[in-house]
Amino acid sequence: MSQTSPDVEQLLRLISRDQRLESLPRTGWQICGVDRPESIAAHIHGVTLIALWLADHQPPPGANVERVLRIALVHDLGEAMLTDLPRPVKELIGKDVVDQAEDRAADHILEALPSWRSAFQEYRQGQTLExxxxxxxxxxxxxxxxxEYRHQKRGETSRFFDTSTSFDARGVHLAxxxxxxxxxxxxxKTWFDPHFD
Incomplete structure (x- = not known):
């Protein structure tokens, strides 16, 4: 039997870390009383889908779609180690401590993938269009x-609409x-029918 290359082992390690995101819930929803909330992996999927749509709708010269997808896929990857820290916890701990922990988690998970680590840092800085x-x-x-959760009567989620920071368009077209x-x-008090009607 041949030896596995370091690159293949690196991929398998990344997969094992990424798979944790499927079982880790978004804890902010739990605080709101949502039973069995979406996983971090489901959140990342949704963000990636929306980011792709937004990138495709940017006026010329447009966005680098490959960069958008790269950033979207890694933006919460550190939560495989840290879990999803809800906003009240982050406020209690403090932004600097949370940022340091997220950086260390990203360093650990993306240690052999500098371009991915760069995408994570780009997201954190929030300066580029992507x-x-x-x-x-x-x-x-x-x-x-x-x-969606309110429509399903699965918890009290109105607090997410109480802060103006949730509605910052950041200069993104159509946002x-x-x-x-x-x-x-x-x-x-409306949302879309789950039966595609």
């Missing part, structure tokens, strides 16, 4: 999920309009 798209997609996914539509659904 990073801003993913940050906006993260908020859109969260607000849409809050509406302000999307946030207005989400707010309208919240105010009207």
């Amino acid at each position: 990073a801003r798209i993913v940050k906006v997609a993260d908020r859109i996914q969260m607000l849409a999920r809050a509406l 302000a309009e999307i946030f207005q539509a989400l707010r309208r659904h919240f105010d009207d």
Whole structure:
């Protein structure tokens, strides 16, 4: 039997770390009383889908779609080690401590993937169009999920609509309009039928 190359072992280690995200819940929803909330992996999938849509709708010169997808896929990968820390916990611990822990987790998980680590850092800094798209997609996914849970009567999720930071369009094309539509659904107590009607 031949030896496995270091690159293959690296991939398998990454897969094992990523798979943890499927079983780790988004704890902010648990605090709101949502039983069996989405996993971190489901959240990342939703953010990636929304970020791709936003990237495809940017006016010329547009966004680097490959970079958007790379950032979206790694933006919460550190939570495989840290879990999803809800906002009240982050506020109690302090931003600097949370940032340091997230950096150390990203360093550990992405140690052999410098371009992926760079994408994580780009997201954290939030300066490029691609990073801003993913940050906006993260908020859109969260607000849409809050509406879904409210529609399903699965918890009290209105607190996610109580902060103006949830609605920061960050200069991303169509984001302000999307946030207005989400707010309208919240105010009207409407959401989409689960049967595709």
